[in-house]
Amino acid sequence: MVSDYTAYYKRSTIVCILKIADEGGFYEVFF
Amino acid sequence: MDRINSYWPNLTREVRAKLSFYRNRWLGLRLRQVHQLLVLTAKILKYGGLSTGNYQKWSKEVTAWKLAQPLLTKQARGFINGMETYFTNYTDRYTNGHQLLCCSDMIESIFGRYKNKGGMKAISADVLSIALYNQALSSGFVQTAMKSVTSPMLDEWRCDNVCHNRYGVRRRMEKELKCAGG
Numbered sequence: 001m002v003s004d005y006t007a008y009y010k011r012s013t014i015v016c017i018l019k020i021a022d023e024g025g026f027y028e029v030f031f
Numbered sequence: 032m033d034r035i036n037s038y039w040p041n042l043t044r045e046v047r048a049k050l051s052f053y054r055n056r057w058l059g060l061r062l063r064q065v066h067q068l069l070v071l072t073a074k075i076l077k078y079g080g081l082s083t084g085n086y087q088k089w090s091k092e093v094t095a096w097k098l099a100q101p102l103l104t105k106q107a108r109g110f111i112n113g114m115e116t117y118f119t120n121y122t123d124r125y126t127n128g129h130q131l132l133c134c135s136d137m138i139e140s141i142f143g144r145y146k147n148k149g150g151m152k153a154i155s156a157d158v159l160s161i162a163l164y165n166q167a168l169s170s171g172f173v174q175t176a177m178k179s180v181t182s183p184m185l186d187e188w189r190c191d192n193v194c195h196n197r198y199g200v201r202r203r204m205e206k207e208l209k210c211a212g213g
Contacts, residue, residue: 004177004182005182006176006182010168015170015173017173017174017177019177026170026174026177028170
């Protein structure tokens with residue numbers, strides 16, 4: 001389950017980082 | 032210098048005699064060379080800031096300019112050396128493809144958008160990004176930040192500190208009160 005998220009813009013790409021609470025890790029999505 | 036020279040015919044004989052003591056070709060050359068170097072440098076740095084590419088461009092243009100001079104004044108040499116030191120002092124900040132803003136015009140253009148559009152909302156968003164200006168954003172950097180600060184914590188801080196909130200609410204309330212009163 002996603003517990004937190006943030007996004008930033010870098011080199012013409014939007015990078016969205018999702019914090020997955022139950023797995024204790026992060027997931028990255030690029031747009 | 033050309034503008035100063037254009038005033039010359041309008042001056043009285045006495046004033047011209049006094050000024051002639053200070054006017055000579057060396058003064059003209061000193062002023063002209065430093066002015067030319069200043070224009071050359073400002074054209075590059077004003078719009079592009081400090082970067083490896085701009086340093087190379089500046090060096091190339093200064094070398095070409097030096098070749099065109101019959102002699103180099105102490106002041107011009109001092110200006111060139113000063114600029115070399117300026118570039119050297121910031122080398123570690125602009126290498127690796129980074130660009131360093133170095134002109135008040137560029138800072139003005141960043142903050143200028145608040146005047147026309149965005150207003151308080153844009154200022155609030157940018158207040159939070161100021162701390163990131165000299166940081167290289169990477170996935171690891173963001174993940175470390177997210178481990179120590181959560182979005183709800185950030186929201187709480189934002190509500191207390193950035194101007195689109197308390198100030199905006201107060202302004203809206205005042206406007207509504209004024210309308211109700213009128």
